[in-house]
Structures are given as C-alpha cells and as structure tokens.
Amino acid sequence: MFIPQPICTGCQGDHLEWVESSGRGRVYSFTTVHRPPRPEFDVPYVVAIVELDEGWHMLTNLIGCEPNSVQVDMPVEVSFERMSEEITLPMFRPVG
Amino acid sequence: MSRSPFHDVAIVGAYNTVQAKTADQPEMGLLLDSMRGAVASAGLSLGDVDGLNVTSSVQRYNSREAVALLGGNPSWTGVDIGIPAVIEAAFAISAGLADVVLIATAQASEYTDRVKTAPWTRPSNEFVECWGLYTAAEFALIARRHMHLYGTKPESLAEVASAIRSNGARNPAALHYGREVSPGDVLNSRMVADPFHLLDCAVTCEGGAGLVMTSIERARDLDVEPVYIHGGAIERQGMAYMTPPVWDRYGHSGRTAARKAFGQAGLTPADVDVAEFYDPFSFEIIRQLEAFEFCAEGEGGDFVMDGRIRIDGELPIVTNGGLMSFSHAGLAQLLQKPIAAVQQLRGELPEVLTVPGAKLALASNGGAGALFCDVLLVGTEQP
Numbered sequence A: 001m002f003i004p005q006p007i008c009t010g011c012q013g014d015h016l017e018w019v020e021s022s023g024r025g026r027v028y029s030f031t032t033v034h035r036p037p038r039p040e041f042d043v044p045y046v047v048a049i050v051e052l053d054e055g056w057h058m059l060t061n062l063i064g065c066e067p068n069s070v071q072v073d074m075p076v077e078v079s080f081e082r083m084s085e086e087i088t089l090p091m092f093r094p095v096g
Numbered sequence B: 001m002s003r004s005p006f007h008d009v010a011i012v013g014a015y016n017t018v019q020a021k022t023a024d025q026p027e028m029g030l031l032l033d034s035m036r037g038a039v040a041s042a043g044l045s046l047g048d049v050d051g052l053n054v055t056s057s058v059q060r061y062n063s064r065e066a067v068a069l070l071g072g073n074p075s076w077t078g079v080d081i082g083i084p085a086v087i088e089a090a091f092a093i094s095a096g097l098a099d100v101v102l103i104a105t106a107q108a109s110e111y112t113d114r115v116k117t118a119p120w121t122r123p124s125n126e127f128v129e130c131w132g133l134y135t136a137a138e139f140a141l142i143a144r145r146h147m148h149l150y151g152t153k154p155e156s157l158a159e160v161a162s163a164i165r166s167n168g169a170r171n172p173a174a175l176h177y178g179r180e181v182s183p184g185d186v187l188n189s190r191m192v193a194d195p196f197h198l199l200d201c202a203v204t205c206e207g208g209a210g211l212v213m214t215s216i217e218r219a220r221d222l223d224v225e226p227v228y229i230h231g232g233a234i235e236r237q238g239m240a241y242m243t244p245p246v247w248d249r250y251g252h253s254g255r256t257a258a259r260k261a262f263g264q265a266g267l268t269p270a271d272v273d274v275a276e277f278y279d280p281f282s283f284e285i286i287r288q289l290e291a292f293e294f295c296a297e298g299e300g301g302d303f304v305m306d307g308r309i310r311i312d313g314e315l316p317i318v319t320n321g322g323l324m325s326f327s328h329a330g331l332a333q334l335l336q337k338p339i340a341a342v343q344q345l346r347g348e349l350p351e352v353l354t355v356p357g358a359k360l361a362l363a364s365n366g367g368a369g370a371l372f373c374d375v376l377l378v379g380t381e382q383p
C-alpha cells in the first residue's frame, strides 16, 4: 500500500507493517516536463509512475537517461539521490 | 419508474461576470457582481434568496459569513463547490429547507507570481512536490498511459483542443475570443508536459459566476425559461495530487457518477445533445467519452475525429469555449460547467454556438488526475 495510510485501505484493519521493497520495477507512465511549477526545477526533467516488482506504484523522477529515450515498461531501479544535508530522494535509473 | 429525485427543482438563473486575465475589480466586487447578476437573470432580487452558497478563492469568504449581506435572511447554507453544490441545493429545495438558492463564487488576485505556474495547479503535498509535479504533469501521466495502451495519437488531443478553442473564438464573453486555433497550431505550440503542448492546457484567469435554483412552483411564477435537473452524481477517489494517478485505478473516474446520473434520468449517453465536459487538458475529453460510456474503452481518440465533437457535429462539446478559451478562474470554473449547459439550453450563447433543438446537456467537473469526477444532466423538460 502506497502512499502510507493510518489503516489498511482494503479491510480497514490495523495490521500494517513496513515492508522493504526491492527497489526494482518498470516505468508505468511518464511525462517530460518543459514548464516547471516553480523556477527551482531545471528543465527538461522526467516525472514517472514506477510500478515496483511488488506491485505498488510511486511517483518519482527518472534520471541517468535522455528524456526522449524513456519508454513505458522500461526496467528501472531506485537510486537514492542526496539533494542536501537533510534531504535524500528516491529517484530511479534505467537498469543495464 | 419512480419519480425523479430532482422532480421538484428548477434552475432559473445563470450568470458569468466578465472573465479577464486580470480582473478590473477586487474579488469581493466580482462576487457581488456574480450574486446580483445571477438573481437578475432569474428575474429575482437578492431579497428573495433564502438559501446561499458563496465561495471566494483568496478571501476565503464563505456562506455563513455572506448570509450577513442578505440581512441574515437565508437560513440554509451550502458547503460544496461546482456540481456537488448544485446537487446539494436541489435536495435542500426538495426537502423544503430553502426555496430560492443562490450559488455564487469568484476569484481575483490569486495568481500573482507569474514565474511559477498558477497556485491552484501546484499543491504542495508530500510525495508530489519534490518531483516537480503539478496538474499538467499529473494529467499527462494519465494521458501517456492511454496512448501506450491504445495508440491514442497527439493529433486526437490536438483536435479536441482545437474544437474547444474554436468555440471560444466565437464567444465574445470568452477570454480568447477571436483566437481561432487549428490542430496544427496546437501541435506546434511549445511543449509543457509531454504529451501536452501549451494549447492542450487550460488558460488561467479571473472572474466570477452565479447560479439560481428554486422550486417548480416558484419557477412557474418567474418570467424565465427554467432548466431542469435530470440526474446528478458525485464520485470521489481519495487524496488527489498525493496518490500516483494510475490509469488502471483512476482512468475510469466518473463512470460510477455517470451511470448513477443516467440511471436517475432513465437516459443513456446517446440521449445527450451537448456535452459541457470538464476540459482542464485536451486528453480529459477523450477519457470522459470512454468513462461515461459514449464510446468503448480505447476508442475515444477515434471518436473525436472527423468533426464529431465540433459545434455542428454529432456531439458538440464545451460549447462556450470552456477552461481552454472561455475561463479558468478559481472555483468559479467548476460552476461554469452547469452554467454553460443552462445557457446552451436557454439559447443564451451566441447564435453561432447554439445547438439547434438541444434538449439534454451533460456537465462534468474533475478528472482522472484530480481523483474526482462529478456528472450533471440538465434538460428543457421536467423529469
């Protein structure tokens, strides 16, 4: 289940625990952004929904590839990118 | 068939203020204009209003406070926005909680930092903001998946944007009046969030709008042509702009609402003469055609071609120019969908945009990227 919720959204029970993901998955959908919401983002950049091998989905950025080379179903893996002293973000890179 | 839940209710007033890139008056002025204009279009005065629903984007002025403007006369106040506001007002009238309901809304001076995209397009939520996401990108993720699954082409998206913008070009009240846009113009405009070009996206502007509803008995005494509600339903799918907009889960957003609304009406999509679809981005039209079952899954891209959705086509859509050309102001734009449907059926749009003989119009709010989608059916005959 993602994003995190206070109860299970399937049965409304409390039986939740943190499970570590493999960090591997495929591109479910993507968009290359040319007009950023605020000027702090350098364009173009790729926003994607990644479907993890465990079956859940997350929003992220794809890095380490040309925007026009991205395809749906492309295999990717997580890459923890250090943005500042306090902030590290789970982005994804193409595998292989 | 049992009697329609909307049997006793009529829409009698519909009004838009001037819509402008930057309004020539503050939000409160726009709101008062919306209130006065809406009751005037119904042949009523503000003193007749005993149910009120007021929203303003920046001042956060609300119904409970606005009751004071009317001398405390309204006893019922609404809480929702857009189509759900119309539905709750209808049931308040049916239940005798109010006889004349005024829904009014305005927005001005919200979008001031033009280096950024409009504030309402970029919710600052965890799991979203850090990726540079905002509404165009969220809706693009939905569109991209559909293109992957069904081979939907950018040319279909461009035809949608061109059809809507052509309507707006012929509407003197539209922000982009006179700006005819061809499919080629859409494809040649700069890329915003692939597959959306600039002209695949809604405009941003300021303005207000108002709608007046009353009981059938009261409507009979008024010197206006009432419009009736045939069906209305709401669909909510959770935390918008936080949850990934996964096509498999949210691509059919609005199907449940549409089935309920058509069920209430005893009608089908084939009965709809005009569709005032919610049009934040071009692809949303293709998606709603499928979600509301005007066509089969994956066929929306073909459905929109060959002039079918243009003003003289089989199913004219977004006849006032919509969010892409008419206006996209704060919360007013949600109410402007039912208003467009009412104005179309009452023949209040310019003649060139009036669909001859139109009896049933659909209006919608929301979309797959926003995780909600509401549907309203209005018609010229009492249900």
Ligand SMILES: [Zn+2]
Pocket: A008, A009, A010, A011, A012, A013, A015
């Ligand atoms: Zn459970």
